[in-house]
Amino acid sequence: xxxxxxxxxxxxxxxxxxxxxxxxxxxxxxxxxxxxxxxxxxxxxxxxxxxxxxxxxxxxxxxxxxxxxxxxxxxxxxxxxxxxxxxxxxxxxxxxxxxxxxxxxxxxxxxxxxxxxxxxxxxxxxxxxxxxxxxxxxxxxxxxxxxxxxxxxxxxxxxxxxxxxxxxxxxxxxxxxxxxxxxxxxxxxxxxxxxxxxxxxxxxxxxxxxxxxxxxxxxxxxxxxxxxxxxxxxxxxxxxxxxxxxxxxxxxxxxxxxxxxxxxxxxxxxxxxxxxxxxxxxxxxxxxxxxxxxxxxxxxxxxxxxxxxxxxxxxxxxxxxxxxxxxxxxxxxxxxxxxxxxxxxxxxxxxxxx
Ligand code: COI
Numbered sequence: 003x004x005x006x007x008x009x010x011x012x013x014x015x016x017x018x019x020x021x022x023x024x025x026x027x028x029x030x031x032x033x034x035x036x037x038x039x040x041x042x043x044x045x046x047x048x049x050x051x052x053x054x055x056x057x058x059x060x061x062x063x064x065x066x067x068x069x070x071x072x073x074x075x076x077x078x079x080x081x082x083x084x085x086x087x088x089x090x091x092x093x094x095x096x097x098x099x100x101x102x103x104x105x106x107x108x109x110x111x112x113x114x115x116x117x118x119x120x121x122x123x124x125x126x127x128x129x130x131x132x133x134x135x136x137x138x139x140x141x142x143x144x145x146x147x148x149x150x151x152x153x154x155x156x157x158x159x160x161x162x163x164x165x166x167x168x169x170x171x172x173x174x175x176x177x178x179x180x181x182x183x184x185x186x187x188x189x190x191x192x193x194x195x196x197x198x199x200x201x202x203x204x205x206x207x208x209x210x211x212x213x214x215x216x217x218x219x220x221x222x223x224x225x226x227x228x229x230x231x232x233x234x235x236x237x238x239x240x241x242x243x244x245x246x247x248x249x250x251x252x253x254x255x256x257x258x259x260x261x262x263x264x265x266x267x268x269x270x271x272x273x274x275x276x277x278x279x280x281x282x283x284x285x286x287x288x289x290x291x292x293x294x295x296x297x298x299x300x301x302x303x304x305x306x307x308x309x310x311x312x313x314x315x316x317x318x319x320x321x322x323x324x325x326x327x328x329x330x331x332x333x334x335x336x337x338x339x340x341x342x343x344x345x346x347x348x349x350x351x352x353x354x355x356x
Contacts, residue, residue, distance in 0.1 A: 082344035237301030
C-alpha cells in the first residue's frame with residue numbers, strides 16, 4: 003500500500019447533488035461538486051489540491067490552445083452491490099496517460115497524484131456515483147500546456163486536473179457505421195495511439211458527414227489504401243466470425259490501446275473463444291457477411307462500454323447484422339458488468355477500492 007498523500011481540500015459550501023436528476027444523465031454533461039488540480043513547474047509537480055468545481059482563467063496565449071499539447075483519459079467508478087465504491091482498472095489508464103504524455107513531449111504524472119488523487123476526490127464525492135444499471139461515475143483526468151508564449155516548443159509548465167461526471171450510456175441504441183475512405187485518423191509514426199485532444203478534434207468532420215448521411219460514426223481505415231480497419235470514433239472494434247473474434251492489432255500504433263478492449267479480449271478467451279489481434283481488411287469483413295460467417299460487429303470503450311453495431315456500410319454495400327441474435331458481445335458485456343457490480347469474482351484484480 004502506498005503511503006497516503008495529504009491533499010488539501012476546500013469543500014463546497016453547498017452541494018449541487020440535489021439539483022441533478024440521476025435518472026437522466028446524458029454523457030459528460032454534469033460535474034460533481036469537486037475537482038482535483040495540480041501544477042507542473044521547475045521540473046516537478048506541486049500544488050496538488052481538491053477544490054470546488056469552478057472555472058479556471060488563463061491568458062489567451064496559453065500554449066495548449068495554440069499547439070495542442072493536451073491529453074486526457076476516460077475511466078469509470080461504480081458502486082458495488084454492498085455499496086462500496088470501486089474504480090475499474092485505473093492503473094491501466096495511468097500507464098496509457100503517461101504513454102500519451104511521452105508522445106506529446108509532456109511530463110509524466112506520478113501514481114500518487116493520478117491514482118491517490120482520484121481516490122480521494124471520489125471518496126469526497128462518492129454520493130455522485132449513480133446506482134442505476136449502465137450508469138457510472140465517469141472520471142476525466144487531463145493535462146495541458148500552460149506556458150503563455152507563441153514559440154512552437156514544449157511548454158515548461160502544465161496543469162493536471164481530474165473531473166467527475168455522473169453519466170448514462172454513451173451510445174444508447176445499436177449503431178450504424180460506414181467505412182471511412184476519404185479522411186484519415188492516424189498513420190504509422192503519428193499520434194493515433196495517444197489520447198491527445200487533437201485526435202478527437204480531427205475526427206469531427208468525418209463524424210459530421212457520417213451523421214448527415216444518417217450514420218452514427220465512421221470506421222477508420224489506414225492512410226494508404228483505406229482498406230485496413232482501425233477503430234470507430236470513440237471505440238475499438240471487434241468482428242465475430244462464428245467462434246473466432248478478430249480485432250485490429252496494436253503494433254502499427256494507429257489505434258488506441260483500449261482498456262475495455264483488453265478486458266473484452268480476456269473475458270472472451272476465458273469463455274473459450276478464439277480471439278485474434280491482427281490486421282483485418284474490409285474485404286474479409288464483406289466476404290464474411292456475404293457467406294454468412296460474419297455474425298457480429300461491436301465496439302468497446304470506457305464511455306461506450308460495449309456497443310452493438312447493426313449496420314456497416316462499405317461503398318455501396320450495406321451489411322445488416324441481426325443484433326437480436328448477438329451472443330458474443332452480450333456475453334462479454336454481462337461478464338464485465340457482473341465484475342463491476344461485484345457479482346462475479348474479480349479474478350484479475352481490476353477493481354480498485356476507493
Ligand atoms: C472514453 O471512452 O473514455 C473516451 O475517452 C471516448 C470519448 C468520450 C472521448
